[in-house]
Amino acid sequence: MKQFPPSELLNSLPKQFFAGLVKKVGEYIAEGHDVINLGQGNPDQPTPAHIVAKLQEAAANPLNHKYSPFQGYGYLKQAAADFYLREYGVTIDPAKEVAILFGGKAGLVEIPQCLLNPGDTILVPDPGYPDYWSGVALAKAEMVTMPLREQNNFLPDFHELSPEVLSKAKLMFLNYPNNPTGATATQEFFEETVKLASENDISIVHDFAYGAIGFDGEKPLSFLQVDGAKDVGIEIYTLSKTYNMAGWRVGFAVGNESVISAIELLQDHLYVSLFGAVQEAAAEALTGPQNCVKELNELYERRRNVLIDGLRSIGWNVTAPKGSFFAWLKVPDRLSSEEFSNILLEKAHIMAAPGIGFGEFGEGYVRVGLLSSEERLVEAVRRISCLEIFKK
Ligand SMILES: Cc1ncc(COP(=O)(O)O)c(C=O)c1O
Numbered sequence: 001m002k003q004f005p006p007s008e009l010l011n012s013l014p015k016q017f018f019a020g021l022v023k024k025v026g027e028y029i030a031e032g033h034d035v036i037n038l039g040q041g042n043p044d045q046p047t048p049a050h051i052v053a054k055l056q057e058a059a060a061n062p063l064n065h066k067y068s069p070f071q072g073y074g075y076l077k078q079a080a081a082d083f084y085l086r087e088y089g090v091t092i093d094p095a096k097e098v099a100i101l102f103g104g105k106a107g108l109v110e111i112p113q114c115l116l117n118p119g120d121t122i123l124v125p126d127p128g129y130p131d132y133w134s135g136v137a138l139a140k141a142e143m144v145t146m147p148l149r150e151q152n153n154f155l156p157d158f159h160e161l162s163p164e165v166l167s168k169a170k171l172m173f174l175n176y177p178n179n180p181t182g183a184t185a186t187q188e189f190f191e192e193t194v195k196l197a198s199e200n201d202i203s204i205v206h207d208f209a210y211g212a213i214g215f216d217g218e219k220p221l222s223f224l225q226v227d228g229a230k231d232v233g234i235e236i237y238t239l240s241k242t243y244n245m246a247g248w249r250v251g252f253a254v255g256n257e258s259v260i261s262a263i264e265l266l267q268d269h270l271y272v273s274l275f276g277a278v279q280e281a282a283a284e285a286l287t288g289p290q291n292c293v294k295e296l297n298e299l300y301e302r303r304r305n306v307l308i309d310g311l312r313s314i315g316w317n318v319t320a321p322k323g324s325f326f327a328w329l330k331v332p333d334r335l336s337s338e339e340f341s342n343i344l345l346e347k348a349h350i351m352a353a354p355g356i357g358f359g360e361f362g363e364g365y366v367r368v369g370l371l372s373s374e375e376r377l378v379e380a381v382r383r384i385s386c387l388e389i390f391k392k
Helices: 019-030 049-059 074-088 104-115 131-138 163-168 187-200 257-270 276-287 291-313 337-348 374-385
Strands: 098-101 121-126 142-147 169-175 203-207 233-238 251-255 326-330 365-369
Touching: 019 337, 049 276, 074 098, 074 251, 074 276, 098 104, 098 257, 104 131, 104 169, 104 203, 104 233, 104 251, 104 257, 121 131, 121 163, 163 169, 163 187, 169 187, 187 203, 233 257, 251 257, 291 326, 291 374, 337 365, 337 374
Parallel strands: 121 142, 121 169, 169 203, 203 233
Antiparallel strands: 098 251, 233 251, 326 365
């Protein structure tokens, strides 16, 4: 068979760091080991029943068997606007300030292609969600990373950006509650972001994937709650985490009209819109009963407490995440993040994601997910306590 080589563009895509680890975990499972997988970010709970029921009903409607309108149904955009008003007190024009997405990831990968020319500079957090790098590569843009350091509560320090970088930068990605660090943003930080963006003509994309998950009674801030945010940027919201709908592929972008229209234009060329029944179910999720969101948040908080308290009780001095469903744990004993992840897998049959996979400044940490039951997290702590490095 002839072999057709991939294009230069495809060859320029970043390598999937975690693929090797996932393969190794698969091998351990195939050998019959009981692996506790804390390495990935797939919500473990089902989609709430009322949302599934809406999909079932809507799937039977012949209208939904046709092509849905380009750019999606108006009722879903209205639902997104109603959601932002209800949850954040933010007014959104559904006709001009909402773009429907096939999940947050699609929007995040599309945006650099919407706004950047080859060689343009984009500012990206380090550590950060690796899919940001894919969009940068597809747009042939130049990525400048912004270190997220623990001493700055995992917020970028904009003073570190040189005037030259600031003058070249056209786009900035931010993400709070943060994957992988579990940090949240403050109002002051978002105000500083708006000021910087406005002075330097940088468009901000705030990835609010974990917007619904905040601990200790703190509701995570939407970037759009800050004065002037809509002038300089957009927020990407996904239903994947808030409503356990990761497999449904539905999210939306809200905010700056010019950015929204650029996304819609690209999407007009790439797709029609989402299956109409998914759009109806998504509108139901956003505007229907919200108890499920509160209960989910409480579930993650209980798991966080079990994990963090348990690890502290065995002498590992870890920091508790403030939001998201991840904990970002400082690697003990001066091991590298990969060395420590290997020890966890080989000796405790626990998968954790080594921080280096999220960028250079992720070194020295591992990311663990709160996506297993409290019993499994207790068992994970027990196994970790048996490791040589935790035996005093
Ligand atoms: C930080 C962050 N952004 C965006 C996403 C994308 O989520 P989805 O494409 O399911 O909306 C994820 C998913 O893991 C994420 O962790």
